[in-house]
Amino acid sequence: MIHGASDLRERVEVLELAAVEGGWVWRSVRMSWAQVELTGRTNLFSKVGIGARDASLVLRKQPITLCNALRWRNQHLFLTAITENTHGWLEVSAAQVELVPCRGNVHQGTGGPLFPGILTEKYLRYEQEKPMATNTLTYVLVTPKAVELTRGGLVEVAEEPHVVQVAHTLDPAKNEYELWRKKDL
Structure with a gap:
Protein backbone atom coordinates (compact mmCIF):
# COMPACT_ATOMS: atom_id res chain seq x y z
CA MET A 1 0.00 0.00 0.00
CA ILE A 2 1.28 3.43 -0.96
CA HIS A 3 1.44 6.04 1.76
CA GLY A 4 3.16 8.69 -0.34
CA ALA A 5 5.62 9.43 -3.10
CA SER A 6 8.52 8.41 -0.82
CA ASP A 7 7.35 4.77 -1.18
CA LEU A 8 8.22 4.89 -4.90
CA ARG A 9 11.87 3.86 -4.62
CA GLU A 10 12.48 1.90 -7.84
CA ARG A 11 13.08 3.30 -11.34
CA VAL A 12 11.23 1.55 -14.16
CA GLU A 13 11.23 2.24 -17.88
CA VAL A 14 7.87 2.35 -19.62
CA LEU A 15 8.20 0.60 -22.98
CA GLU A 16 6.12 0.59 -26.14
CA LEU A 17 6.39 -1.57 -29.22
CA ALA A 18 7.92 0.35 -32.12
CA ALA A 19 8.18 -0.56 -35.79
CA VAL A 20 11.77 -0.42 -37.07
CA GLU A 21 13.32 -1.46 -40.33
CA GLY A 22 13.02 -5.23 -40.45
CA GLY A 23 10.58 -5.71 -37.59
CA TRP A 24 9.63 -4.62 -34.08
CA VAL A 25 11.45 -3.64 -30.87
CA TRP A 26 10.50 -2.54 -27.35
CA ARG A 27 11.41 1.16 -27.13
CA SER A 28 11.72 3.21 -23.94
CA VAL A 29 9.26 6.11 -23.83
CA ARG A 30 9.87 7.40 -20.30
CA MET A 31 11.23 6.63 -16.85
CA SER A 32 8.93 6.40 -13.85
CA TRP A 33 9.27 5.82 -10.13
CA ALA A 34 7.51 2.74 -8.77
CA GLN A 35 7.07 0.54 -5.76
CA VAL A 36 7.98 -2.99 -6.93
CA GLU A 37 7.45 -6.28 -5.12
CA LEU A 38 8.16 -9.78 -6.41
CA THR A 39 5.26 -11.62 -4.80
CA GLY A 40 6.40 -15.24 -4.91
CA ARG A 41 3.20 -16.15 -6.76
CA THR A 42 2.87 -17.31 -10.35
CA ASN A 43 1.50 -14.86 -12.91
CA LEU A 44 -0.52 -16.67 -15.58
CA PHE A 45 0.33 -14.25 -18.39
CA SER A 46 -0.60 -16.86 -21.02
CA LYS A 47 -4.01 -18.52 -21.33
CA VAL A 48 -2.49 -21.75 -22.67
CA GLY A 49 1.08 -21.80 -21.32
CA ILE A 50 2.89 -22.07 -18.02
CA GLY A 51 3.11 -18.91 -15.88
CA ALA A 52 6.08 -16.84 -14.72
CA ARG A 53 7.16 -15.07 -11.54
CA ASP A 54 4.65 -12.39 -10.46
CA ALA A 55 5.55 -8.75 -9.84
CA SER A 56 3.25 -6.22 -8.20
CA LEU A 57 3.89 -2.53 -8.87
CA VAL A 58 2.44 0.79 -7.81
CA LEU A 59 2.97 3.83 -10.04
CA ARG A 60 1.62 7.35 -10.23
CA LYS A 61 -1.29 7.57 -12.65
CA GLN A 62 0.06 7.93 -16.20
CA PRO A 63 -0.80 6.87 -19.75
CA ILE A 64 -0.11 3.13 -19.77
CA THR A 65 -2.03 0.13 -21.14
CA LEU A 66 -1.59 -3.63 -21.35
CA CYS A 67 0.06 -3.04 -24.75
CA ASN A 68 3.01 -1.45 -22.91
CA ALA A 69 5.72 -3.25 -20.95
CA LEU A 70 8.13 -2.22 -18.19
CA ARG A 71 11.85 -2.75 -17.71
CA TRP A 72 13.00 -3.01 -14.09
CA ARG A 73 16.56 -3.87 -13.04
CA ASN A 74 17.20 -5.03 -16.61
CA GLN A 75 14.23 -7.45 -16.40
CA HIS A 76 11.28 -7.36 -18.80
CA LEU A 77 7.90 -7.08 -17.09
CA PHE A 78 4.92 -8.20 -19.20
CA LEU A 79 1.84 -6.32 -17.99
CA THR A 80 -1.23 -8.42 -17.13
CA ALA A 81 -3.49 -6.04 -15.17
CA ILE A 82 -3.74 -2.31 -14.48
CA THR A 83 -6.20 -0.86 -11.97
CA GLU A 84 -6.70 2.54 -10.40
CA ASN A 85 -7.95 1.61 -6.91
CA THR A 86 -6.76 4.81 -5.25
CA HIS A 87 -7.14 8.19 -6.95
CA GLY A 88 -3.87 9.13 -8.64
CA TRP A 89 -2.20 5.71 -8.25
CA LEU A 90 -2.06 2.66 -10.54
CA GLU A 91 -1.70 -0.90 -9.30
CA VAL A 92 0.00 -3.04 -11.95
CA SER A 93 0.43 -6.82 -12.12
CA ALA A 94 3.18 -8.13 -14.35
CA ALA A 95 4.99 -11.34 -15.23
CA GLN A 96 8.78 -11.27 -14.98
CA VAL A 97 9.76 -12.86 -18.31
CA GLU A 98 12.70 -13.27 -20.61
Missing part, protein backbone atom coordinates in the same frame (compact mmCIF):
# COMPACT_ATOMS: atom_id res chain seq x y z
CA LEU A 99 12.46 -12.01 -24.18
CA VAL A 100 13.69 -14.22 -27.01
CA PRO A 101 14.57 -13.00 -30.50
CA CYS A 102 12.09 -14.27 -33.10
CA ARG A 103 11.66 -14.06 -36.85
CA GLY A 104 8.15 -14.51 -38.15
CA ASN A 105 6.72 -16.24 -41.20
CA VAL A 106 9.95 -17.91 -42.33
CA HIS A 107 9.57 -19.55 -45.74
CA GLN A 108 12.24 -21.55 -47.60
CA GLY A 109 15.17 -19.75 -46.04
CA THR A 110 13.76 -16.23 -46.33
CA GLY A 111 12.93 -14.46 -43.12
CA GLY A 112 10.07 -12.25 -42.16
CA PRO A 113 10.09 -9.50 -39.55
CA LEU A 114 12.17 -9.71 -36.37
CA PHE A 115 10.30 -9.26 -33.09
CA PRO A 116 10.67 -9.89 -29.33
CA GLY A 117 8.65 -12.84 -28.05
CA ILE A 118 8.09 -14.67 -24.79
CA LEU A 119 8.43 -18.44 -24.95
CA THR A 120 6.81 -20.69 -22.37
CA GLU A 121 6.14 -24.43 -22.21
CA LYS A 122 2.80 -26.03 -22.84
CA TYR A 123 3.48 -29.72 -22.48
CA LEU A 124 5.95 -32.42 -23.51
CA ARG A 125 5.01 -35.48 -25.52
CA TYR A 126 7.33 -38.47 -25.95
CA GLU A 127 6.98 -41.24 -28.54
CA GLN A 128 9.04 -44.40 -28.93
CA GLU A 129 9.33 -45.16 -32.61
CA LYS A 130 11.38 -47.88 -34.24
CA PRO A 131 14.33 -47.61 -34.55
CA MET A 132 14.57 -44.29 -32.70
CA ALA A 133 12.72 -42.15 -30.21
CA THR A 134 11.40 -38.69 -31.04
CA ASN A 135 10.49 -35.89 -28.74
CA THR A 136 7.72 -33.49 -29.76
CA LEU A 137 8.08 -30.21 -27.91
CA THR A 138 5.07 -27.93 -27.67
CA TYR A 139 5.57 -24.32 -26.65
CA VAL A 140 3.52 -21.17 -26.46
CA LEU A 141 4.93 -18.00 -28.00
CA VAL A 142 3.38 -14.83 -26.59
CA THR A 143 3.82 -11.81 -28.87
CA PRO A 144 2.77 -8.17 -28.93
CA LYS A 145 -0.56 -7.67 -30.72
CA ALA A 146 1.13 -6.16 -33.80
CA VAL A 147 2.94 -9.44 -34.52
CA GLU A 148 0.85 -11.75 -36.68
CA LEU A 149 2.01 -15.25 -37.57
CA THR A 150 0.50 -17.62 -40.11
CA ARG A 151 -1.01 -20.85 -38.82
CA GLY A 152 0.92 -23.73 -40.40
CA GLY A 153 3.88 -21.44 -41.11
CA LEU A 154 7.35 -21.43 -39.62
CA VAL A 155 8.71 -19.06 -37.01
CA GLU A 156 12.31 -18.92 -35.79
CA VAL A 157 12.60 -18.68 -32.01
CA ALA A 158 16.19 -18.14 -30.84
CA GLU A 159 17.26 -19.32 -34.33
CA GLU A 160 15.37 -22.64 -34.04
CA PRO A 161 12.48 -23.25 -36.50
CA HIS A 162 9.06 -24.10 -35.06
CA VAL A 163 5.72 -24.77 -36.75
CA VAL A 164 2.80 -22.53 -35.75
CA GLN A 165 0.00 -24.99 -34.87
CA VAL A 166 -2.69 -22.86 -33.23
CA ALA A 167 -3.22 -19.09 -33.09
CA HIS A 168 -5.03 -17.44 -30.16
CA THR A 169 -5.62 -13.85 -31.35
CA LEU A 170 -8.74 -12.57 -29.55
CA ASP A 171 -6.92 -10.82 -26.68
CA PRO A 172 -6.74 -7.08 -27.44
CA ALA A 173 -3.17 -6.70 -26.10
CA LYS A 174 -1.33 -9.86 -27.22
CA ASN A 175 -1.33 -12.90 -29.46
CA GLU A 176 -0.48 -16.43 -28.37
CA TYR A 177 0.77 -19.10 -30.74
CA GLU A 178 1.12 -22.79 -29.96
CA LEU A 179 4.31 -24.03 -31.58
CA TRP A 180 5.76 -27.48 -32.01
CA ARG A 181 9.13 -28.85 -32.92
CA LYS A 182 10.04 -32.50 -33.40
CA LYS A 183 13.54 -33.67 -32.56
CA ASP A 184 15.20 -37.05 -32.83
CA LEU A 185 16.69 -38.32 -29.59
Whole structure:
Protein backbone atom coordinates (compact mmCIF):
# COMPACT_ATOMS: atom_id res chain seq x y z
CA MET A 1 0.00 0.00 0.00
CA ILE A 2 1.28 3.43 -0.96
CA HIS A 3 1.44 6.04 1.76
CA GLY A 4 3.16 8.69 -0.34
CA ALA A 5 5.62 9.43 -3.10
CA SER A 6 8.52 8.41 -0.82
CA ASP A 7 7.35 4.77 -1.18
CA LEU A 8 8.22 4.89 -4.90
CA ARG A 9 11.87 3.86 -4.62
CA GLU A 10 12.48 1.90 -7.84
CA ARG A 11 13.08 3.30 -11.34
CA VAL A 12 11.23 1.55 -14.16
CA GLU A 13 11.23 2.24 -17.88
CA VAL A 14 7.87 2.35 -19.62
CA LEU A 15 8.20 0.60 -22.98
CA GLU A 16 6.12 0.59 -26.14
CA LEU A 17 6.39 -1.57 -29.22
CA ALA A 18 7.92 0.35 -32.12
CA ALA A 19 8.18 -0.56 -35.79
CA VAL A 20 11.77 -0.42 -37.07
CA GLU A 21 13.32 -1.46 -40.33
CA GLY A 22 13.02 -5.23 -40.45
CA GLY A 23 10.58 -5.71 -37.59
CA TRP A 24 9.63 -4.62 -34.08
CA VAL A 25 11.45 -3.64 -30.87
CA TRP A 26 10.50 -2.54 -27.35
CA ARG A 27 11.41 1.16 -27.13
CA SER A 28 11.72 3.21 -23.94
CA VAL A 29 9.26 6.11 -23.83
CA ARG A 30 9.87 7.40 -20.30
CA MET A 31 11.23 6.63 -16.85
CA SER A 32 8.93 6.40 -13.85
CA TRP A 33 9.27 5.82 -10.13
CA ALA A 34 7.51 2.74 -8.77
CA GLN A 35 7.07 0.54 -5.76
CA VAL A 36 7.98 -2.99 -6.93
CA GLU A 37 7.45 -6.28 -5.12
CA LEU A 38 8.16 -9.78 -6.41
CA THR A 39 5.26 -11.62 -4.80
CA GLY A 40 6.40 -15.24 -4.91
CA ARG A 41 3.20 -16.15 -6.76
CA THR A 42 2.87 -17.31 -10.35
CA ASN A 43 1.50 -14.86 -12.91
CA LEU A 44 -0.52 -16.67 -15.58
CA PHE A 45 0.33 -14.25 -18.39
CA SER A 46 -0.60 -16.86 -21.02
CA LYS A 47 -4.01 -18.52 -21.33
CA VAL A 48 -2.49 -21.75 -22.67
CA GLY A 49 1.08 -21.80 -21.32
CA ILE A 50 2.89 -22.07 -18.02
CA GLY A 51 3.11 -18.91 -15.88
CA ALA A 52 6.08 -16.84 -14.72
CA ARG A 53 7.16 -15.07 -11.54
CA ASP A 54 4.65 -12.39 -10.46
CA ALA A 55 5.55 -8.75 -9.84
CA SER A 56 3.25 -6.22 -8.20
CA LEU A 57 3.89 -2.53 -8.87
CA VAL A 58 2.44 0.79 -7.81
CA LEU A 59 2.97 3.83 -10.04
CA ARG A 60 1.62 7.35 -10.23
CA LYS A 61 -1.29 7.57 -12.65
CA GLN A 62 0.06 7.93 -16.20
CA PRO A 63 -0.80 6.87 -19.75
CA ILE A 64 -0.11 3.13 -19.77
CA THR A 65 -2.03 0.13 -21.14
CA LEU A 66 -1.59 -3.63 -21.35
CA CYS A 67 0.06 -3.04 -24.75
CA ASN A 68 3.01 -1.45 -22.91
CA ALA A 69 5.72 -3.25 -20.95
CA LEU A 70 8.13 -2.22 -18.19
CA ARG A 71 11.85 -2.75 -17.71
CA TRP A 72 13.00 -3.01 -14.09
CA ARG A 73 16.56 -3.87 -13.04
CA ASN A 74 17.20 -5.03 -16.61
CA GLN A 75 14.23 -7.45 -16.40
CA HIS A 76 11.28 -7.36 -18.80
CA LEU A 77 7.90 -7.08 -17.09
CA PHE A 78 4.92 -8.20 -19.20
CA LEU A 79 1.84 -6.32 -17.99
CA THR A 80 -1.23 -8.42 -17.13
CA ALA A 81 -3.49 -6.04 -15.17
CA ILE A 82 -3.74 -2.31 -14.48
CA THR A 83 -6.20 -0.86 -11.97
CA GLU A 84 -6.70 2.54 -10.40
CA ASN A 85 -7.95 1.61 -6.91
CA THR A 86 -6.76 4.81 -5.25
CA HIS A 87 -7.14 8.19 -6.95
CA GLY A 88 -3.87 9.13 -8.64
CA TRP A 89 -2.20 5.71 -8.25
CA LEU A 90 -2.06 2.66 -10.54
CA GLU A 91 -1.70 -0.90 -9.30
CA VAL A 92 0.00 -3.04 -11.95
CA SER A 93 0.43 -6.82 -12.12
CA ALA A 94 3.18 -8.13 -14.35
CA ALA A 95 4.99 -11.34 -15.23
CA GLN A 96 8.78 -11.27 -14.98
CA VAL A 97 9.76 -12.86 -18.31
CA GLU A 98 12.70 -13.27 -20.61
CA LEU A 99 12.46 -12.01 -24.18
CA VAL A 100 13.69 -14.22 -27.01
CA PRO A 101 14.57 -13.00 -30.50
CA CYS A 102 12.09 -14.27 -33.10
CA ARG A 103 11.66 -14.06 -36.85
CA GLY A 104 8.15 -14.51 -38.15
CA ASN A 105 6.72 -16.24 -41.20
CA VAL A 106 9.95 -17.91 -42.33
CA HIS A 107 9.57 -19.55 -45.74
CA GLN A 108 12.24 -21.55 -47.60
CA GLY A 109 15.17 -19.75 -46.04
CA THR A 110 13.76 -16.23 -46.33
CA GLY A 111 12.93 -14.46 -43.12
CA GLY A 112 10.07 -12.25 -42.16
CA PRO A 113 10.09 -9.50 -39.55
CA LEU A 114 12.17 -9.71 -36.37
CA PHE A 115 10.30 -9.26 -33.09
CA PRO A 116 10.67 -9.89 -29.33
CA GLY A 117 8.65 -12.84 -28.05
CA ILE A 118 8.09 -14.67 -24.79
CA LEU A 119 8.43 -18.44 -24.95
CA THR A 120 6.81 -20.69 -22.37
CA GLU A 121 6.14 -24.43 -22.21
CA LYS A 122 2.80 -26.03 -22.84
CA TYR A 123 3.48 -29.72 -22.48
CA LEU A 124 5.95 -32.42 -23.51
CA ARG A 125 5.01 -35.48 -25.52
CA TYR A 126 7.33 -38.47 -25.95
CA GLU A 127 6.98 -41.24 -28.54
CA GLN A 128 9.04 -44.40 -28.93
CA GLU A 129 9.33 -45.16 -32.61
CA LYS A 130 11.38 -47.88 -34.24
CA PRO A 131 14.33 -47.61 -34.55
CA MET A 132 14.57 -44.29 -32.70
CA ALA A 133 12.72 -42.15 -30.21
CA THR A 134 11.40 -38.69 -31.04
CA ASN A 135 10.49 -35.89 -28.74
CA THR A 136 7.72 -33.49 -29.76
CA LEU A 137 8.08 -30.21 -27.91
CA THR A 138 5.07 -27.93 -27.67
CA TYR A 139 5.57 -24.32 -26.65
CA VAL A 140 3.52 -21.17 -26.46
CA LEU A 141 4.93 -18.00 -28.00
CA VAL A 142 3.38 -14.83 -26.59
CA THR A 143 3.82 -11.81 -28.87
CA PRO A 144 2.77 -8.17 -28.93
CA LYS A 145 -0.56 -7.67 -30.72
CA ALA A 146 1.13 -6.16 -33.80
CA VAL A 147 2.94 -9.44 -34.52
CA GLU A 148 0.85 -11.75 -36.68
CA LEU A 149 2.01 -15.25 -37.57
CA THR A 150 0.50 -17.62 -40.11
CA ARG A 151 -1.01 -20.85 -38.82
CA GLY A 152 0.92 -23.73 -40.40
CA GLY A 153 3.88 -21.44 -41.11
CA LEU A 154 7.35 -21.43 -39.62
CA VAL A 155 8.71 -19.06 -37.01
CA GLU A 156 12.31 -18.92 -35.79
CA VAL A 157 12.60 -18.68 -32.01
CA ALA A 158 16.19 -18.14 -30.84
CA GLU A 159 17.26 -19.32 -34.33
CA GLU A 160 15.37 -22.64 -34.04
CA PRO A 161 12.48 -23.25 -36.50
CA HIS A 162 9.06 -24.10 -35.06
CA VAL A 163 5.72 -24.77 -36.75
CA VAL A 164 2.80 -22.53 -35.75
CA GLN A 165 0.00 -24.99 -34.87
CA VAL A 166 -2.69 -22.86 -33.23
CA ALA A 167 -3.22 -19.09 -33.09
CA HIS A 168 -5.03 -17.44 -30.16
CA THR A 169 -5.62 -13.85 -31.35
CA LEU A 170 -8.74 -12.57 -29.55
CA ASP A 171 -6.92 -10.82 -26.68
CA PRO A 172 -6.74 -7.08 -27.44
CA ALA A 173 -3.17 -6.70 -26.10
CA LYS A 174 -1.33 -9.86 -27.22
CA ASN A 175 -1.33 -12.90 -29.46
CA GLU A 176 -0.48 -16.43 -28.37
CA TYR A 177 0.77 -19.10 -30.74
CA GLU A 178 1.12 -22.79 -29.96
CA LEU A 179 4.31 -24.03 -31.58
CA TRP A 180 5.76 -27.48 -32.01
CA ARG A 181 9.13 -28.85 -32.92
CA LYS A 182 10.04 -32.50 -33.40
CA LYS A 183 13.54 -33.67 -32.56
CA ASP A 184 15.20 -37.05 -32.83
CA LEU A 185 16.69 -38.32 -29.59
